[in-house]
Amino acid sequence: MSDENEKEQVKALTAKKKDNFSEWYTQILINSEFIDYSAVSGVIVFRPSSYYVWDKIREATDVLFKEAGIKDAYFPLFIPERFLNKEKEHIAGFNPEVAWVTGAGNSTFDERLAVRPTSETIMYDSYSRWIKSWRDLPLRLNQWNNxxxxxxxxxxxxxxSREFLWNEGHTAFATEKEALEEREQVLGIYSKVLKEVLALEGVPGKKTNKEKFAGAIASYSIEMLMPDGWAIQGPDFHNDGQNFSKSFDIKFTDKNGNYQYVHQNTFAISTRMIGIMVAMHSDDKGLVIPPKLAEIQVVIIPIYNDSNKEKILKYAEELKSKMKDLRVYVDSSDAYSPGWKFNEYELKGIPIRLEIGQKEYEGRFATAKRRDTGEKFTFNVDESESKIKGTLDKIHENLYNKTKEFLESHIHKVYDYEKFKDLIGKDSGFVQAPWCGSTECEDKIAEETKAKATNMPFDAQHDLDGKKCIYCGKEAKYFVNFARSY
Structure with missing residues (x-):
């Protein structure tokens, strides 16, 4: 067997998405050279193509944050233990997950330092010094970190993952009304990024009290579905009220000269979204990356022999020059055959592949193949940019529509508990049911079905008159999406 065939064999996916989703997911990430495992369990290496995806998500989100008036800052990685202990509910929620630094070299620290599990406590120590007057508000800061x-x-x-990347938005307002108004704006930003950049759709709603963020008054999330019908939480937003401001003494003098505690919010989107993107869009051939996130949007594969190599390669470069605003790569390597390259770039999820050989050269056209549908088409070299840009837009639209249709077809509204249990047992996605608001019922449902209350969708809280809780039969106060969850 040749070296070429050996490498091609090693990179072939052996698991199928529908048959063994977990194994397929792992194979696709490794074989496509999207990530690698590190020497530390649960911590991955972002290879260039995956970090490029995150950089584009971060860039798109940050532009919208800045348009909204949210500024970037950076706070320390290490957090003194006494800071974490100031907000008891907060530390209780995170304590099992905290990694501690207890010394350096041969010395032991007088106080343990937490490796940042989240930044409320280290940031709010600074906020307590910076905010003194109503003129200092609102304070709306964000940091991108690990x-x-x-x-x-x-x-x-x-x-x-045991280490992940995200944004942390931490805002402070003079009034509760201002703080509450931010929720719609921030969740709107996240929804826009999901739809227009990642080609994903989710369900925005309010978390139950049991599922809310530790230290928050109320939590809100955009819940997503994975291809196996299990739910996973996407971006979130938390209204923290005055819980942290009272713990950290973040108060200000209002216009009447009275001391008031600020009202606060926190919000985040993380690299988890990359995993959801991979899972939802990719197939048994490999990755499928939405065009706005692809490090290479178009790959040109010249097909030549010794007699026409020079002119075919020159034609490839001419074709590339016609697409100046796109990310185009010409693979002119002699190390592998064109067929091997076709498979390689399908595995890596490049949105469009262009093939050019002798007939394309003579006819001044190119043969293109879409990664999402496999459709082939040809176009004249002089219409390259408009044709390819239009096709990239169609790819994004197709990917988004498929995930939206999948989500909508996997939301089942039920009123009978036996039907509820049957659907949950089949991992059928979100099972939407009326609920009385009792944590006891929520716990019993989880115990009996292994289903979690993901959130209470904003667009489902109507027509509750006469509806009874799916579990206890008492008057229902909410519709909740239940699902088995990652």
């Missing part, structure tokens, strides 16, 4: 959470036993790349 966090470490160590407790879980079965890490999955992107989906649940």
């Amino acid at each position: 966090v470490v959470r160590w407790e879980f036993k079965h890490p999955t790349p992107f989906i649940r």
Whole structure:
């Protein structure tokens, strides 16, 4: 067997998405050279193509943050233990996951330092010094960073990693009304990025009290579905009220000269979204990356022999020059055959592949193949940019529509508990049911079905008159999406 065939064999996916989703997901990430495992369990290496995806997500989100008036800052990675202990509910929620630094060299620290699991406490120590007057408000800061959470036993790349990347928005307002108004704006930003950049759709709604963020008054999330019908939480937003401002003494003098505690919010989108993107769009041939996130949007593969190599390669470069605003790569390497390259770039999820050989050269055209549908088409070299840009837009639209249709077809509204249990047992996605608001019922449902209350969708909280709780039969106060969850 030749070296070429050996490498091609090693990179072939052996698991099928529908048959063994977990194994397929792992194979696709490794074989496509999207990530690598590190020497530390549960911590991955972002290879260039995956970090490029994150950089584009970060860039798109940050532009919208800045348009909204949210500024970037950076706070320390290490957090004194006394800071974490100031907000008891907060530390209780994170304590099992905290990694501690207890010394350096041969010395032991007088106080343990937490490796950032989240930044409320280190940031709010500064806020307490910076905010003195109503003129200092609102304070709306965001930081892009990494966090470490160590407790879980079965890490999955992107989906649940012991170190991950995210944004942390931390805002402070003079009034509760101003703080509450921010929710719609921030969730709107996240929804826009999901739809227009990642080609994904989710369900925005309010978390139950049991599922809310530790230290928050109320939590809100955009819940997503994976191809196996299990739910996973996407971006979130937390209204923290005055819980942290009272713990950290963040108060100001209002216009009447009275002391008031600020009202606060926190919000985040993380690299988990990359895992959801991979899972939802990719197939048994490899990755499928939305065009706005692809490090290479178009790959040109010249097909030549010794007699026409020079003119075919020159034609390839001419074709590339016609697409100046796109990310185009010409693979002119002699190390592998064109067929091997076709497979390689399908595996890596490049949105469009262009093939050019003798007939394309003579006819002044190119043969293109879409990664999402496999459709082939030809176009004249002089219409390259408009044709390819239009096709990239169609690819994005197709990917988004497919995920939206999948989500909508996997939301089942039920009123009968036996039907509820049957659907949950089949991992059928979100099972939407009326609920009385009792944590006891929520716990019983989880115990009996292994289903979690993901959120209470904003667009489902109507027509509750006369509806009874799916579990206890009492008057229902909410519709909740239940699902088995990552």
